[in-house]
Amino acid sequence: MHELELLVVGSANADLVVGVDRRPGAGETVLGSDLVVHPGGKGANQAVAAARLGARAALLARVGDDAHGALLRESLRAAGADTTGVLVGGAPTGVALITVDPSGDNSIVVSPGANARLTPGDVRAAAPLVARSRVVSTQLEIPLETVAELARTLPSGTRLVLNPSPPAPLPADVLAACDPLVVNEHEARFILGGDARSGPEEWARALRELGPRSVVVTLGADGALVDSGAGAVRVASPRVAAVDTTGAGDAFTAALAWRLGSGDDLVTATRFAVRVGAAAVTEEGAQRSFPTAEDLVTRLPAGPGPGEGADG
Numbered sequence: 001m002h003e004l005e006l007l008v009v010g011s012a013n014a015d016l017v018v019g020v021d022r023r024p025g026a027g028e029t030v031l032g033s034d035l036v037v038h039p040g041g042k043g044a045n046q047a048v049a050a051a052r053l054g055a056r057a058a059l060l061a062r063v064g065d066d067a068h069g070a071l072l073r074e075s076l077r078a079a080g081a082d083t084t085g086v087l088v089g090g091a092p093t094g095v096a097l098i099t100v101d102p103s104g105d106n107s108i109v110v111s112p113g114a115n116a117r118l119t120p121g122d123v124r125a126a127a128p129l130v131a132r133s134r135v136v137s138t139q140l141e142i143p144l145e146t147v148a149e150l151a152r153t154l155p156s157g158t159r160l161v162l163n164p165s166p167p168a169p170l171p172a173d174v175l176a177a178c179d180p181l182v183v184n185e186h187e188a189r190f191i192l193g194g195d196a197r198s199g200p201e202e203w204a205r206a207l208r209e210l211g212p213r214s215v216v217v218t219l220g221a222d223g224a225l226v227d228s229g230a231g232a233v234r235v236a237s238p239r240v241a242a243v244d245t246t247g248a249g250d251a252f253t254a255a256l257a258w259r260l261g262s263g264d265d266l267v268t269a270t271r272f273a274v275r276v277g278a279a280a281v282t283e284e285g286a287q288r289s290f291p292t293a294e295d296l297v298t299r300l301p302a303g304p305g306p307g308e309g310a311d312g
Helices: 042-053 067-079 113-117 120-125 127-131 144-153 172-177 185-191 200-208 248-261 266-280 293-299
Strands: 004-009 013-019 036-040 057-063 086-088 094-100 106-111 133-139 159-163 178-183 215-218 224-227 232-235
Touching (some): 004 042, 004 127, 004 248, 013 067, 036 042, 036 067, 042 057, 042 067, 042 133, 042 248, 042 266, 057 067, 057 113, 057 120, 057 127, 067 086, 120 127, 120 144, 127 133, 127 144, 133 144, 133 248, 144 159, 144 172, 159 248, 172 178, 178 185, 178 200, 178 248, 185 200, 200 215, 200 224, 200 232, 215 248, 215 266, 224 266, 248 266, 266 293
Parallel strands (some): 004 057, 013 094
Antiparallel strands (some): 013 036, 094 106, 215 224, 224 232
């Protein structure tokens, strides 16, 4: 029944990237490097990341009938992702404006474009594609009502993974459908209303009390924490030299969702995902940095350990 291990429902953007010596403050102008354009967007990033790892993955998204949309569709096809759910038209392709400093940290502003036109009706029309998928992963760079429709209409036996980025208030029925909810510290604190609890274990427990069946908290260089109701489990990250953290959280979530679709339990899937996220920060760009299975061998030390990893 499930021909796809993963369906990603989300955004597709052109990433316009400029390197800077330091990111500007309010009212400040800084000079940067030459502009580079990469295919990106959280939805497209996850579909490409999973496909590069070997997943049977598809994307439901909307792009413009323009050069940026063509770039995105070609990147998906080149990675081996199914593009039958990529809809064309309605607005120009979304754009992300990204600055990256020498440490690899980034700041991002997104103009949604066609992503804002991915509607609940598009989700209903894609019901056959959703039904073919063991796991559906989504984010919040598309309208919240579209995510809510996806959560409400998810077929029995299909698992929902949600990364609420950029963070927004989530309806109770959306939270209840998440298995897992994947958050970084900023997203966790937003959903908890700025709750200053002492650490990731407390955040995960408090988030689970809001309804998700399970929670994964990404911890950047420190890996991730998993809470599925049987106690929190820390998963360490390999030590790497970070070059660019753009898209690393997407690579992590894609790997996690794919391995869940392949039958792994949540802790095992997270152990794999932290390695994928760590490998992704060792090269520049988003999709171009995403590792294949072979890259996990060549870019990373033999086993996980404390050190730099994915910026969730």
